[in-house]
Amino acid sequence: MSPDNEVVERSMREPAVFEALYDRHATSVYRYVAQRLGDHAAEDVMSETFLVAFERRSAYDVTVQNARPWLLGIATRLMRKHARLEAVSWKGLSADLAAQVAPDFIEQAGVRIDAKRLTLRLVKALRRLSEADRDTLLLYAWGDLDYASIALAMKVPVGTVRSRLNRARRLLRRAAGRHTIEQETDHGRVDASPQHT
Template identity: 80%
Template structure:
């Protein structure tokens, strides 16, 4: 079977072919949703993501080879419906999860107690981020998408992604007690650039 865009194109004529997309990306979608909502809710989000994707497959931009940003964008929008579940998950966020978002902040802590206090502050700052900034940050950190792929997933320009990530980073740095006066640089993932036909 060919790349994602060819699978989606073929599925318009042969709907059963769409299962290939599920086989390729279900684990990624589930993992991303589970990190945000927990395993139980992630199952629902993953299933619904592929249902929505199947229903909207004729609107897919066939010049984009990799469908993962599109699928994670759908999952992100669906997770907004699960906002109450996510709020509970954020309150119970562990130090390990916060460290995944900002390991450089944890490394700066000189003692374990400082790291715990720092993690608690970061978790609180993450909960307080505007939803669109948090979604953007989590697509970057947990979805492992580059800036262009996040823009595709969220249906916004790349400049908007940069602004949202910079704003989120500034707030997290403030919560960590790190003051930086330097201009943000492009932290986009060059190793995961989207592929276009």
Template identity: 70%
Template sequence: MIERSSAEPGAFALLYDRHAPAIYRYAARRIGSDGAEDIMSETFLVAFERRSAYDLAVVDARPWLLGIATRLMRKHVRVEARAWKGMVADLAAQISPDVIEQASARVDATRQTGRLASALRSLSTSDRDTLLLYAWGDLDYAGIAEALDVPIGTVRSRLNRARRLLRRAAGALETETETGHGRTDTAAQRA
């Protein structure tokens, strides 16, 4: 389709029809639905302009398109930060004062979400992009390597580093819960 679109620009619409939903979902998960449409549109505009540079030996264009989308979202970092804050605020707003028995679980979930969001923000841009292409872009290691133009070993090490940090952030809440929400139970420690 990409090769054919050089002679027939209208053929590029087939590529759009095939991959636009996946690009939109990925962008919506990263920056929210408000900016996802813009990222998706801009991704295909950039892809159309750069279609002559596409490696025709690569059969699947999705990693290439997700790579473009990822780079475009880097330019929209402020929007992504606002989306994380909005996500935490939305979760906090869902806590119902009428359901007291569920309040503790929801507060813990909000706290956990905040810790995980903070851990995601603390990742380097390259580690975060790699993790989100894997989790939300549904790419395998080879697809991520292609999207980010890095060796597959780099993808493995970035995912390992990101997973380790997220596990630590998730474990911080479990440790806090076991010790009484920040207070160390010295009697339990002595036992």
């Protein structure tokens, strides 16, 4: 099976080959969009993502083997068109995300906290995130991308990804009542890029 970059390159001569990217990545793009906007919008955004990707395939950086960050970046930009819909959906979705995050904070703090109150504080904190910080956090949490892949998806330097995630984590820590900064694990997604000062 050819890597994604070879599929994209070959699709310039044989457009039908592009279907292989759809077969490989449609499910993860759909899942990411559904978590952000709900199932009702996910199919449309996912389809539009692959249409845009097909139309812009000549601009793809063929040195990057995995096209998933590129596709999730396109999906993220397309979802901005659906901002009003996301604002309505965000109330329920942010509660779901906060519920997913809450157990980590409870374990890390080692303190029994009223989970419902913590969830409400986290929901408020998530709503206060800037659009760029929220997109970065959700690409990390729901898109399951590492720092370098988020940088590709968002078309920003890795340092910007670090800054955005750090800002989001600080805000979520404060909302959770954590006043000390502790080392966090990346759940197996290691940032192997060099550190810049």
